[in-house]
Amino acid sequence: MNDRRTFLRGFLSVLLSGGAIGGILKVLPSKAYAKETLHEGKWYGFGVSVDKCIGCARCMEACKTENNVPRQPFFFRTWVERYVIRKNGDTTVKTIEPNAEQLPEAATDRAILRSFFVPKLCNQCAKPPCVQVCPVGATFQTKDGVVLVNEKTCIGCRYCIQACPYGARYLHPVTRTADKCTFCYHRISHGLLPACVEVCPTQARVFGDLNAAASPMSRFQRMNKIHVLKPGLNTEPKVYYANLDGEVR
Amino acid sequence: MGKFFERIPEPVTRLLIVVLALVVAGVVVVFGLIPRSMMDVNAQWAAAVKREEARPIKYAGFHACAECHDELYDVKKKGYHKDLSCETCHGAAKAHTEDPDKVKPEIPAQRAFCPQCHAYNPSRPRGFPMINPVAHNPLKPCASCHNPHDPKPPTTPKECSACHGEIARTKAVSHHVQLACTTCHEVPQRHKVSPRAIKPTKPQNREFCGKCHGKEGTDRMAKLAPKIDLAQHGEKYVCWQCHYPHSPEVAQ
Secondary structure (H helix, E strand, C coil), X not given: CHHHHHHHHHHHHHHHXXXXXXXXXXXXXXXXXXXXXXXXXXXXXXXXXXXXXCCCCHHHHHHHHHHCCCCCCXXXXXXXXXXXXXXXXXXXXXXXXXXXXXXXXXXXXXCEEEEEEEEEECCCCCCCHHHHHCCCCCEEECCCCCEEECCCCCCCCCHHHHHCCCCCCEECCCCCCEECCCCCHHHHCCCCCCHHHHHCCCCCEEEEECCCCCCHHHHHHHHCCEECCCHHHCCCCCEEEECCCCCCC | CHHHHHCCCHHHHHHXXXXXXXXXXXXXXXXXXXXXXXXXXXXXXXXHHHHHHCXXXXXXXXXXXXXXXXXXXXXXXXXXXXXXXXHHHHCCCHHHHHCCCCCCCCCCCCCCCCHHHHECCCCCCCCCCCECCCCCCCCCCHHHCCCCCCCCCCCCCCHHHHCCHHHHHHHHCCCCXXXXXXXXXXXXXHHCCCCCCCCCCCCCCHHHHHHHHECCCCCHHHCCCCCECXXXXXXXXXXXXXXXXXXXXXXX
């Protein structure tokens, strides 16, 4: 009699606790892996056609002018990298310099397999690692999906610069706060295009609302094979690349 | 109840008073002295968004230019530069739209400007119009031959390059620059009338390329062309499976 009672009690408690643990496990992943695909209102995205970029650096110039980025060649909100892939597998990546004499030194170099330009900027990740690490809540995501820095509260600790897997942030030497691409927030909120998209001579850069039914951006997404940078990091970038080479990181 | 308090030793009561005073001081500081704006992160973010939105705009956008410069805009929209913003070349012009007489956008007339896009660079996409700035009419300003608002080659593209510009430009910087299109393609006259129905011929076999590149090639114009043994070279493949004829690669 007594044995049966202990057995039943033990059995029931195991059943209940198992159910509770199972319930927790069932709830947790569904929250962690649910992709936020639906966003009300505007949800901005950016498209880059790699095979249209001619490496003229107009975008880098325009960005520095529009956003008062320091003129020194190592502060960028957007930049263009030149990839040179050699037959022996070596890949060299160099940020091009505006107004620099671009010598066709590679024209006769038979060791070069292929070379091309890749425009880069902040990926405005849907899950931004830079926002997570900010100790004072100075960097945040707006409701239209743009990651901004509140320069009034930023303490310049550079955690976000370290955390960004794309190297998209820098410490502004004057304000001593973190600075980054804002998709030209002051322009897009007034119905203008970001400065780099405005000046791009070959339409290699496309900008728009990802929720819009018909826009250059949604057409870009519909008509191209799309890739994002470092998809394995699960940051869900909103800068989409068409015709991206596998060597590009 | 009263008995309970009497039983607490005096040092503990004093300690309790100190702790209570600290808690009250803390509550006053947190809720009274620190301004709400410093604690409410949502309010900070809203203020930051407002600040971002209020930043000064420097580039006016292409619609702004067309309002006054409609005649130039009409010229530009028909030419090869139709997709360029005015500000791509003329620089930020918001200040000019606000005070057109005082602030003038720059006119990039110096010869170094155009090659930023049009200098030959192998990294640029194939077919993009490129020149070698050193060899291409040295010291002559670009605008003396090309109208930047409606850029054209100084001579109208004739014959094949009028339609097949990308191939013509690729061939122009390749080893086949000297060859006419008709060297390899036979073009029926009616191809120009109905280009899709009547097509030019294309080389069909290895022997065609061998006329110049074969070891016993007979073409006297091709004395300097790289020679191969047709019987040994390239196995079962036809030439253009490895060599793009409009920009042939050469092993050195």
